[in-house]
Amino acid sequence: MRYLMVFLGLFVANAVCAGDEPAAPITNISTSDEPATDGKPPAKFTTDAKWETAGYNNDEIVYTILVTSHDSRIIRCTTALQGSYYENGQKQSVSDRQLSTVFPDQQVQVGNWMGMDQQSGATYSVHCHAI
Amino acid sequence: MLRSVFVIAYVTLTCLCAHAARSADLGELGRKIFFDPSLSASGRMACSTCHDPRYAYGPPPGKGIARGGPQLNRGGTRAVPSLRYLHDAPPFSEKTRFADGDVGPGGGFTWDGRAGTLKEQARIPLLAANEMANRSAAEVVSKLEKSHYAPEFRQVFGADIFKHRDRAFEAALAALEAFQQDPKEFYPFNSKYDAFLRGEIELTEQEERGVALFKDPAKGNCASCHVVLSKRGQPPLFTDFDFLNVGVPRNPRIAANGDRNYYDLGLCGPTRRDLAASHEYCGFFRAPTMRNVALRDTFFHNGVFSSLREVLDFYNDRDLHPEKFYSHNPDGSVHKFDDLPPGYADNVDRDAPLDRLPGATAALTEADMDDLIAFLKTLTDGYAPEPQSASDAAQRSDEYAWKVFVALNKPSAAWESWPSANDIFRPDAADPGPWKSTQQPSAVPIGSSRFEAFSARELPNLHRIENGKMVVVKDPLASASRLTEIHLNQAGYEYIRARALYNVAGQLRAEAVSFPAATKEVKAKWRVISEAERSRYYAMTVKLADGTERLYGLTALHLVTKDLPTWFWATFEHVDNPQLPGNDGWQAPSRDTFACGDAEPACNRAPRGIGLEGTVWENYRLRGTLTSFVDRAGKPNLLANSELEAGMQSTASCITCHSRAGIGTVAGQPIRLAVFDTSTGDPKRGFVGEPRPEWFAEGRIRSLDFIWSMAKAR
Numbered sequence: 001m002r003y004l005m006v007f008l009g010l011f012v013a014n015a016v017c018a019g020d021e022p023a024a025p026i027t028n029i030s031t032s033d034e035p036a037t038d039g040k041p042p043a044k045f046t047t048d049a050k051w052e053t054a055g056y057n058n059d060e061i062v063y064t065i066l067v068t069s070h071d072s073r074i075i076r077c078t079t080a081l082q083g084s085y086y087e088n089g090q091k092q093s094v095s096d097r098q099l100s101t102v103f104p105d106q107q108v109q110v111g112n113w114m115g116m117d118q119q120s121g122a123t124y125s126v127h128c129h130a131i
Numbered sequence: 132m133l134r135s136v137f138v139i140a141y142v143t144l145t146c147l148c149a150h151a152a153r154s155a156d157l158g159e160l161g162r163k164i165f166f167d168p169s170l171s172a173s174g175r176m177a178c179s180t181c182h183d184p185r186y187a188y189g190p191p192p193g194k195g196i197a198r199g200g201p202q203l204n205r206g207g208t209r210a211v212p213s214l215r216y217l218h219d220a221p222p223f224s225e226k227t228r229f230a231d232g233d234v235g236p237g238g239g240f241t242w243d244g245r246a247g248t249l250k251e252q253a254r255i256p257l258l259a260a261n262e263m264a265n266r267s268a269a270e271v272v273s274k275l276e277k278s279h280y281a282p283e284f285r286q287v288f289g290a291d292i293f294k295h296r297d298r299a300f301e302a303a304l305a306a307l308e309a310f311q312q313d314p315k316e317f318y319p320f321n322s323k324y325d326a327f328l329r330g331e332i333e334l335t336e337q338e339e340r341g342v343a344l345f346k347d348p349a350k351g352n353c354a355s356c357h358v359v360l361s362k363r364g365q366p367p368l369f370t371d372f373d374f375l376n377v378g379v380p381r382n383p384r385i386a387a388n389g390d391r392n393y394y395d396l397g398l399c400g401p402t403r404r405d406l407a408a409s410h411e412y413c414g415f416f417r418a419p420t421m422r423n424v425a426l427r428d429t430f431f432h433n434g435v436f437s438s439l440r441e442v443l444d445f446y447n448d449r450d451l452h453p454e455k456f457y458s459h460n461p462d463g464s465v466h467k468f469d470d471l472p473p474g475y476a477d478n479v480d481r482d483a484p485l486d487r488l489p490g491a492t493a494a495l496t497e498a499d500m501d502d503l504i505a506f507l508k509t510l511t512d513g514y515a516p517e518p519q520s521a522s523d524a525a526q527r528s529d530e531y532a533w534k535v536f537v538a539l540n541k542p543s544a545a546w547e548s549w550p551s552a553n554d555i556f557r558p559d560a561a562d563p564g565p566w567k568s569t570q571q572p573s574a575v576p577i578g579s580s581r582f583e584a585f586s587a588r589e590l591p592n593l594h595r596i597e598n599g600k601m602v603v604v605k606d607p608l609a610s611a612s613r614l615t616e617i618h619l620n621q622a623g624y625e626y627i628r629a630r631a632l633y634n635v636a637g638q639l640r641a642e643a644v645s646f647p648a649a650t651k652e653v654k655a656k657w658r659v660i661s662e663a664e665r666s667r668y669y670a671m672t673v674k675l676a677d678g679t680e681r682l683y684g685l686t687a688l689h690l691v692t693k694d695l696p697t698w699f700w701a702t703f704e705h706v707d708n709p710q711l712p713g714n715d716g717w718q719a720p721s722r723d724t725f726a727c728g729d730a731e732p733a734c735n736r737a738p739r740g741i742g743l744e745g746t747v748w749e750n751y752r753l754r755g756t757l758t759s760f761v762d763r764a765g766k767p768n769l770l771a772n773s774e775l776e777a778g779m780q781s782t783a784s785c786i787t788c789h790s791r792a793g794i795g796t797v798a799g800q801p802i803r804l805a806v807f808d809t810s811t812g813d814p815k816r817g818f819v820g821e822p823r824p825e826w827f828a829e830g831r832i833r834s835l836d837f838i839w840s841m842a843k844a845r
Contacts, residue, residue, distance in 0.1 A: 062593075085596050096594060096601035114604075115596040 043075040043128040045102065051118050061118050065126070067100060068107040073130040075102050079110045083122035091120065102128070156287045161310025163280040164303055170257065170274050172201040172264035178256065178307070181211040185746060187423030187512055188317065189213035192573060192672070195429025195437075196385060197262070205261035206386035208395055208402075209242055210434030213427075214311060215512070216368050216420045218318050222247045225406075229371050230358060236374040236398060242416045242432045243403040244374065253307040268300035275303055320366045322422065323514040324506075328366055332516055334509065335621065337567050341506025344499050351446075351495065351503055352483045356418040369421035369510065374398060376414035378449065378479035380456045381470035382435040394472050395433065414471050414478050425508040426543065428573040433470065437573050439507060443500045450487045504570045508548065513541050517620065519649050524694035528756040529725035532701035535690050537741055539653065540748055544669060544685075546653040547571050549618040553580040555627060556843040560634035566621050574674040583615040613774070614657045614673070614683060617840050622649035623693075632835070634844050635801050638794045644836045650693040652838065656774045658711070660684035668705065669747050686711075687774035688751070689785070691837075698837050700757035700785040702772040706735070706750050714773050718780040723753040757786045760821045767819035782808075782817040790822040792839045795832040803842050804832055 048066045067077050082095045100110050116122055164170065168177040181197045182188040190197065190211035197207045221227065223244040227237030238244060246252035256262040257271050265271045275284060276293045285292055288302045311317050326332045334342070344351040346359060357369040374397070387393050395402070398412035406412055416432040430436040436445060445456055453467045460466045468476050479485075484494030495503070515538040523531040539546050548568035555563050575581065593604040619627070626646050631637030638644075660668055660682055668684025675681055688703040709716040720733035727734035735752060743749040757770045767787070771780035791804040804826060808816045826832060835841045 081601075087599075092599060094596055094599065094601055109592055112593045113595075113601060114593060 040073075040130050043073070043077075043130050044070040045075060045077065045126070045128050046070065047124075047126045049122075049124055060114060061116070063113045063116055063118075063122050065110040065124055066107055067102055067110055067126055067128070069102040069105055069128075071130065072104050074104065075128045076100070076131045077102060077110070077126055077128040079124060079126045081111075081113065081122060081124045083113070083116035084120035085116050091117070101131075156283070157306050157309040158313055159310075160280060160283055160287055161306035161308070162313075163278075163283070164275070164307055165310055167278060167280075169278060170263060170265070170271060171199070172266075173199070173203050175203060176263055178253075178263075181256075181262075182214050184316065186426045187213045187215045189215075189423065189427055190429060192428050192670075195427070195434045196382075199256075199262040200260060200264045205264075207261055208385055208387045209432050210429040212242065212419055213423055214317060216318050216370075216422050217249065218312060218314075219362070219365070219368060220372050227372070229373060230360060231355065236412060236415065237417075238372045239417070243397045244372075244417050245403040245405075248308065249311050250301075250304045250308040253304045253311075269296045271303065272296045272299040275299065319512050321514060322512050323509040325366050326514055326516065327509070328361075335505070335566065335568075337502050337505040337565070338509050339506075340499075341502040341504070341509075344495070344503050345506055349483055349494065350499065353421070353503075355482060357421045370418050373418045374412070374415040375418060375480050376416070376471075376478045377431075377446075377485060378414070378468040378476075379431040379433060379445070379470060380435050381458065382433040385433060388433075388470075394470065396471070396475075397432065410475070411478060413475050421507060422510045423512055425504070425511050425570065439504050439570060440500060440572075443495060443503060446484050447493045447495045447500070449485055451489060451491065451493055501567055505568050508568065508570065511543070515541065517649070517651060519692070519694060521648070521694045524692065524699040525758055527725075528699070528701075528758055529723050529753060531694075531699070532690065532703075532753050532756050533725055533738055533741060535651070535692060535701065536688075536703060536748075536751075536753070537743070539651070539690065540669070541742060541746070546618045546620070546651075546655070547581070547671075549620050549653070550624055551581040552583070552617040552619070552840040552843055555619060555624060555633055556840065556845065557633065558845060560636075560845040562628060562631070563624075563633055565628075566624050571671070574672040574680050576674050577611065581616050581618075583617065612659050613686075615775075616655050616657075618653045618655075619840070620649070620651040620653075622647050623652060623838075626650065632841060632844070635794070638835060638841060638844055639796065639801060641833075641835075644834065646693045646836050646838070648693050652689075652691040652840070654689040654691070654775060655685060656687040656772075657683040658686050658774075667707065667747060667750050669751075685751075687772045689772065689775060691785070691789075695758055697759070697786060698789070700770060702754045702756075702770060702775070702785070703751045704754055704772055704774060706752050708773050715777060715780060717754070717773055719755075719769065719771060721752055722755040726753065757784070760784070760787055760790075769819060776817075779807075779815040779817050782815075782819055784817060784819040786837075787818045787820060787822065789837040789839055790834070791818060791826060792835045792837055792841060793827065793832040794835060794841070797831075802832070806839070 046068045048068070050064055052062045052064055053060065063081070063083065065079055065081065067079070069075055077100045079098045079100065080095065081097070082093065084091050084093050086092070094116065096111070096113065098111050100108050102108050110126075165178045168175050168180065170177065176199055181190055181194065183191045185191065195210050197211055199205055199207065217240060220240060221238035223236070223239030225236045226234055228234050229237065236244070240246035240249060240252040241255065246255060258265055258268070265274075272293060275281065278284075281293070284302070287306070288299070292299050292302060323332070323334075327334050346354045348355065356371060356373050356375060358371045359367045359369065361367055376397070381388055387395070396413040397403070397416040398406050399409055399415070400407045425439065428437050430439070430442045436442050448455055454465045457469045458466045468479060471478070487493065517538050518531070518534045520531065523534070548570065550563065550566070550569070557563055571581075594601045595604055623646055627633055630641050630644070632641055632644065657671065660670065662682060664684060665682060670682055670684050672680050673683055684705070686705045686708055690701045690703070692699045708714055721735060722732045723734070723738075724732045726736050726738035737743050737749040737752065754772060755770045757768055759768060761767055767784055769781075769784050771783035773780060776783040788806065791806070793804060795802050808818050827834065
């Protein structure tokens with residue numbers, strides 16, 4: 001049942017995502033927007049973000065950001081996230097920033113964020129460079 | 132002449148009746164004394180504090196080595212024994228003749244047999260400094276005199292009884308002894324094994340294998356001390372009151388063991404003193420009954436082990452892998468038999484399975500141990516066979532719901548030992564194997580397969596908002612304030628196995644899935660509770676990933692049985708649920724005609740007379756039952772549990788929702804119907820009313836007989 005629910009959750013998700021690229025779905029291969037100062041070519045990676053519903057009664061909303069490396073080198077990524085949540089009926093903004101190391105041709109789940117308001121949407125950006 | 136006969140008969144009858152009344156009064160008085168904490172120096176410790184009737188008059192979980200004294204801070208030196216099945220214990224004798232012809236020490240009460248009668252035994256805790264801690268018999272009597280049952284005490288023993296302190300103390304002990312001779316309380320012989328011995332039921336294959344291992348002299352060999360023979364027409368006691376020394380490891384949790392020169396040697400002291408010179412008895416303790424052993428979480432005289440599995444592992448590996456159990460010497464070698472002073476190793480039992488030489492094969496396999504535990508669980512009192520009745524389910528639904536509730540929950544929740552949905556629908560889609568019940572550890576790991584893992588809280592790298600900031604949840608599962616689980620009984624489990632419904636391929640192949648009438652499914656929800664709430668809840672301890680433990684209380688329970696073609700649906704909740712933070716309250720009133728009668732079905736009471744009184748189960752309420760999709764007017768029947776159907780109580784119909792459990796294929800891919808009706812934009816709207824034919828149009832989806840957990844199959 002839980003897989004059915006996950007499937008349903010994905011199906012109805014109305015994510016508002018923005019990375020370095022246009023709004024979601026973000027699946028294009030992108031490169032680092034940081035010029036290679038040491039002569040190294042920019043990192044190759046793609047990102048994806050999605051809202052998932054979880055919990056026994058589909059009552060947990062989670063925002064997930066994934067980074068997939070298409071590079072033969074280890075890359076280091078900085079992910080910034082901005083979203084909203086409600087506290088005592090008042091809409092509040094919340095942000096977060098994560099550092100991730102991604103091995104060649106691997107995917108990492110940068111993070112899973114609970115408690116944000118899905119209707120308000122969320123934005124994120126990912127910057128990666130080879131190390 | 133005739134008149135004389137009548138007179139004699141009348142006098143005789145009067146005497147007999149008076150005697151009977153006196154015995155009953157004595158027992159009732161003993162009950163009051165037994166449960167009275169005011170008789171202790173602390174005012175907070177009764178006999179029942181340690182000898183809890185919910186645990187066969189043994190210790191409640193976590194209280195196996197009790198702390199007593201005036202401040203309840205003086206540690207006990209031995210594990211609290213059960214007071215059940217002591218009625219036939221012979222007085223202690225060094226020349227007891229056992230069934231196998233052996234002659235040796237046997238009988239008596241307490242771990243070292245130093246009390247000759249129940250009355251003598253009762254004296255010990257009342258005066259022990261680390262138990263109820265009265266300084267003298269007279270102090271106990273003073274407390275008795277102030278008790279609320281003092282008038283009954285005078286009634287039974289005479290108006291001036293309290294003027295004679297010694298007599299009054301002896302009278303109290305006699306009352307306690309009389310209470311402990313109440314067969315319903317202290318030797319009910321109503322376990323599953325007793326029902327089997329009476330020919331009323333069959334044991335499962337696993338339990339039968341366990342019995343054989345228990346008796347087999349080359350395997351468990353348990354029956355050599357925990358005898359299985361009936362005596363004088365009485366069912367077996369699972370002890371012959373023999374004494375032996377199995378060389379159990381020292382328990383560092385016993386405060387007295389902090390003194391490296393302190394040794395509790397049982398028969399030869401220091402508590403018992405008359406056999407101090409009998410060095411051959413040092414380390415000997417009385418073999419306890421195995422009845423109700425599955426209710427314990429402390430084993431052996433020093434309570435060193437906390438699960439049956441650990442005990443069996445010890446018997447199996449004591450001599451093969453002693454490093455698993457014993458402490459180490461300064462030179463790093465294993466200090467085998469570390470709870471015995473040097474020179475006493477020869478006293479230790481060497482009978483099978485404790486007869487292995489290093490390098491030999493262990494007597495028991497892992498599967499053997501599972502089987503033995505399954506058998507030992509049949510020795511728990513209070514067994515009630517799982518009820519099965521289509522007519523009761525249909526016609527006396529509320530009463531039947533409680534009948535199922537009692538059968539599955541008392542004395543402990545039997546359904547906890549059934550395989551969970553995660554056990555049945557394995558990640559590798561493989562056959563889950565033959566039925567076996569699972570003994571739950573005293574602290575259930577948070578990652579146990581019994582819990583539904585469908586929660587964001589188990590996701591890696593999880594963050595949540597705290598005080599306006601995103602913070603990392605270090606142990607995602609540690610934040611799980613609620614846990615959910617689903618279990619299926621043996622009839623349902625074996626049906627799934629027989630038809631390979633445990634994976635998607637099997638479900639797609641299956642025709643006309645229809646579970647047998649004996650099938651039962653349980654869905655339960657727990658929440659974190661405080662220690663203060665423990666006494667109101669059926670509770671379990673969960674061990675979190677960081678090793679800390681958290682207490683959970685059962686808040687909600689769905690009981691589903693296949694007594695009817697569209698199943699019988701009942702849901703129960705803890706009475707405190709509507710007051711919980713975040714709970715939506717009971718949006719529809721409870722309906723329980725069994726507890727409340729037809730006139731006021733929402734009376735919010737537990738039924739009386741079915742054994743719930745005085746147990747945590749009296750805090751649970753039947754919210755209602757369902758046996759049909761719609762009522763006589765065609766209106767959808769609803770039934771919601773505020774915890775399990777949180778956020779969707781107004782559109783919750785178990786029977787309609789579960790009717791959508793099915794499987795089909797689209798473009799070669801398996802599909803299932805949605806749980807929620809999202810057509811209105813409400814993400815948590817349930818389906819209600821009669822199932823609609825279009826759901827299963829053209830055979831696109833085939834029913835899986837109302838079992839949603841089948842959708843977990845890979």
